[in-house]
Amino acid sequence: MDGGPSHYLIVDGHSVMHAWPELRSAMRNSARRNMARLELMRVLRVYQDMSGAQVVLVFDGTHQARAEEREPGGLQVIYAEAGTTADAIIERLASKYAPVHPLRVVSADGMVRETVLASGADWTSPEMLRRLCEDAEEKLRGMIGG
Numbered sequence: 001m002d003g004g005p006s007h008y009l010i011v012d013g014h015s016v017m018h019a020w021p022e023l024r025s026a027m028r029n030s031a032r033r034n035m036a037r038l039e040l041m042r043v044l045r046v047y048q049d050m051s052g053a054q055v056v057l058v059f060d061g062t063h064q065a066r067a068e069e070r071e072p073g074g075l076q077v078i079y080a081e082a083g084t085t086a087d088a089i090i091e092r093l094a095s096k097y098a099p100v101h102p103l104r105v106v107s108a109d110g111m112v113r114e115t116v117l118a119s120g121a122d123w124t125s126p127e128m129l130r131r132l133c134e135d136a137e138e139k140l141r142g143m144i145g146g
């Protein structure tokens with residue numbers, strides 16, 4: 001790739017995990033909740049690698065302060081601090097960055113969708129993201145011959 005990402009994809013992590021059946025079932029079991037989060041991160045890494053997008057994954061959090069993790073060249077994961085929601089962080093990011101970067105937000109929340117579209121960003125449903133991720137997985141399998 002030639003430097004920066006072709007576009008940014010901001011994903012509401014819990015919204016997607018509740019929308020995808022295989023992740024939703026894991027979310028019901030507290031012992032498997034982290035496995036669902038890790039699987040979503042794995043799938044989004046493949047999408048990022050195959051699409052050239054920079055993926056920012058946002059979760060509601062319980063920490064006193066906002067926490068952020070960034071893999072070198074990989075996913076950026078943001079956990080909202082206690083008292084703030086992932087929706088609020090996503091809306092702020094869209095308002096700040098949509099005017100200067102191609103940006104798409106994935107959320108099942110209708111209010112988030114309206115705010116994101118009003119900011120000039122694109123919106124995608126969790127179901128459409130699933131199809132995009134499946135296409136990326138297929139493309140990767142084709143590249144490695146499996």
